[in-house]
Amino acid sequence: MSIPKICGIETEYAIIQPKLADQNPIHASSVIVNAYAKQADLSTNSGVAYSVEWDFNNEMPENDVRGLTPIGSLPPLIETHLVNAVLENGARFYVDHAHPEISTPECVDALQVVKYDRSGEKILELAMHLANQNLEPEEEIIVYKDNSDGKGNSYGCHENYLVSRLTPFGDIICHATTHFITRQIYTGSGKIGVEIPGLDSDSLQYQLTQRADFFEEEVGLETTLKRPIINTRDEPHADASKYRRLHVICGDANMSETATFLKVGSTIILLAMIEDDFLHRRIIFDNPVRSIREVSHDTSLQKPLMLQDGSSIRALEAQWEIFSSAKTYVENGGAEHTGGAVAQTIIQTWERVLTGLEKDPESLSTEIDWIAKKLLIERYADRHNLPLTDPRIKLLALQYHDIRESKRITDIIGLKKLIDEEEILSGIDNPPEETRAYFRGMCLQKWPESIVSANWDSLVFRIEGDHLKRIPILDPNEGTSLKLQSLLNRVNSPTELIAEIESSNK
Amino acid sequence: MAEQEYSKEQIPNQDSDSSLDDDSVSQSETSSELANELDGLLDEIDSVLESNAEEFVKSYVQKGGQ
Numbered sequence: 001m002s003i004p005k006i007c008g009i010e011t012e013y014a015i016i017q018p019k020l021a022d023q024n025p026i027h028a029s030s031v032i033v034n035a036y037a038k039q040a041d042l043s044t045n046s047g048v049a050y051s052v053e054w055d056f057n058n059e060m061p062e063n064d065v066r067g068l069t070p071i072g073s074l075p076p077l078i079e080t081h082l083v084n085a086v087l088e089n090g091a092r093f094y095v096d097h098a099h100p101e102i103s104t105p106e107c108v109d110a111l112q113v114v115k116y117d118r119s120g121e122k123i124l125e126l127a128m129h130l131a132n133q134n135l136e137p138e139e140e141i142i143v144y145k146d147n148s149d150g151k152g153n154s155y156g157c158h159e160n161y162l163v164s165r166l167t168p169f170g171d172i173i174c175h176a177t178t179h180f181i182t183r184q185i186y187t188g189s190g191k192i193g194v195e196i197p198g199l200d201s202d203s204l205q206y207q208l209t210q211r212a213d214f215f216e217e218e219v220g221l222e223t224t225l226k227r228p229i230i231n232t233r234d235e236p237h238a239d240a241s242k243y244r245r246l247h248v249i250c251g252d253a254n255m256s257e258t259a260t261f262l263k264v265g266s267t268i269i270l271l272a273m274i275e276d277d278f279l280h281r282r283i284i285f286d287n288p289v290r291s292i293r294e295v296s297h298d299t300s301l302q303k304p305l306m307l308q309d310g311s312s313i314r315a316l317e318a319q320w321e322i323f324s325s326a327k328t329y330v331e332n333g334g335a336e337h338t339g340g341a342v343a344q345t346i347i348q349t350w351e352r353v354l355t356g357l358e359k360d361p362e363s364l365s366t367e368i369d370w371i372a373k374k375l376l377i378e379r380y381a382d383r384h385n386l387p388l389t390d391p392r393i394k395l396l397a398l399q400y401h402d403i404r405e406s407k408r409i410t411d412i413i414g415l416k417k418l419i420d421e422e423e424i425l426s427g428i429d430n431p432p433e434e435t436r437a438y439f440r441g442m443c444l445q446k447w448p449e450s451i452v453s454a455n456w457d458s459l460v461f462r463i464e465g466d467h468l469k470r471i472p473i474l475d476p477n478e479g480t481s482l483k484l485q486s487l488l489n490r491v492n493s494p495t496e497l498i499a500e501i502e503s504s505n506k
Numbered sequence: 507m508a509e510q511e512y513s514k515e516q517i518p519n520q521d522s523d524s525s526l527d528d529d530s531v532s533q534s535e536t537s538s539e540l541a542n543e544l545d546g547l548l549d550e551i552d553s554v555l556e557s558n559a560e561e562f563v564k565s566y567v568q569k570g571g572q
């Protein structure tokens with residue numbers, strides 16, 4: 001049985017100080033997260049709870065869905081000393097390794113993910129602006145929403161989906177691998193050159209994705225080395241007897257709202273179909289790591305991919321097959337846990353995009369990032385008579401990922417929007433109403449001084465008498481406005497809130 | 507948020523509701539128009555590009571990512 005597909009994405013932004021000879025990205029990342037967080041001291045309605053610590057007590061990134069952590073695998077390190085802020089929209093904004101990273105709050109459908117991803121861009125933009133106001137001009141910080149520096153370094157845009165613990169993980173590995181390899185034809189953000197060790201970077205002019213070159217394993221726990229197509233981190237941030245959180249690390253960060261929508265939306269429907277055992281044919285690649293790169297390296301979309309049974313399939317054909325099942329699934333009750341009316345829109349968009357890719361990819365130049373970027377750099381190169389390897393073209397390709405309002409190339413070329421500006425701005429300060437992010441966000445808005453730490457699945461309050469009380473929210477479907485709005489309006493303090501919660505639990 | 511300037515002139519092709527329902531025929535009809543439009547936008551793009559492309563691209567190194 002499928003379960004509601006609560007989901008979210010976490011984006012690591014690139015960060016530079018282009019005028020400094022010696023850059024310190026960890027410091028620069030801390031500066032911008034702090035600059036944003038410190039607003040709380042200046043404003044009563046600032047969208048952030050500055051003093052709230054992230055609670056690492058329950059973080060177990062070394063847990064592997066396959067059971068024991070295999071010897072020799074490298075679980076992600078948690079850096080507890082770096083800066084963390086928990087925001088009033090339920091999001092988390094922090095320093096991860098050497099990058100500023102923002103996680104959306106838990107969202108109820110793919111369209112809501114697009115909204116909070118865009119609100120996250122606004123938060124980064126404001127953080128940059130606030131930081132730069134206090135820096136010398138030569139220390140200026142810029143962030144970009146991309147996944148590769150073109151020199152062999154990559155950083156991720158990870159997706160998270162709630163899935164049922166009852167679903168065999170082998171089924172997820174099988175079908176999700178096929179989807180992740182082939183969805184690249186609409187999720188890719190486009191990249192000049194290639195970054196596979198041993199290959200000349202100019203041996204490929206342009207490829208669909210930023211990330212495919214960095215995947216070396218089919219299944220595994222790592223996120224920074226030997227990256228796997230299927231990540232096995234088993235850290236549900238929820239009741240582990242009921243739920244898994246599928247942590248997807250192989251996608252690109254998208255500038256296009258349509259691409260984010262379809263990336264998340266198609267994956268939501270795929271996972272629900274797996275839970276309902278709706279997919280009967282298994283498309284198993286002979287060599288998934290080779291295939292993920294073959295798809296990314298083929299702008300003609302014609303490359304036949306070898307399957308384990310000796311036959312072959314094109315990425316578009318595999319996507320048509322998954323789409324066809326998805327359409328039937330949604331028409332026959334599958335929309336219930338995949339977004340309702342939003343699921344219908346996912347199906348319409350998916351069909352239109354696959355048709356466009358098949359008949360006339362340029363028709364998708366305002367919706368699909370790799371196509372928009374390719375057309376842009378080709379026109380620019382033509383006009384100035386430059387090769388794609390010229391630094392000006394590489395700069396243009398980098399600035400495609402610029403999120404600043406004044407320099408946003410994707411606005412200049414008119415990428416289509418799915419979310420109104422007003423809605424995006426409201427997402428900076430307000431949590432989704434349909435998930436536990438509502439409880440987290442509203443408590444941070446009402447009583448920021450009483451919350452001493454937060455995590456996805458709990459809040460710790462300091463209440464009267466200097467007692468600490470931890471309120472767990474183990475189910476992401478709980479803590480919604482439907483269930484809590486009247487309670488939160490009624491009580492006047494965290495002490496009252498906790499007393500009411502404890503008496504209702506008795 | 508008040509001091510942040512968010513107003514911006516409406517960009518072409520922005521239509522939040524019907525964008526999801528456009529059919530593929532009207533899409534492909536507009537593709538050459540879009541290409542011509544893009545030519546007209548390249549001046550604007552020139553004005554937002556950072557100066558000193560070679561140095562800028564060279565200094566763009568991002569270690570320690572997931």
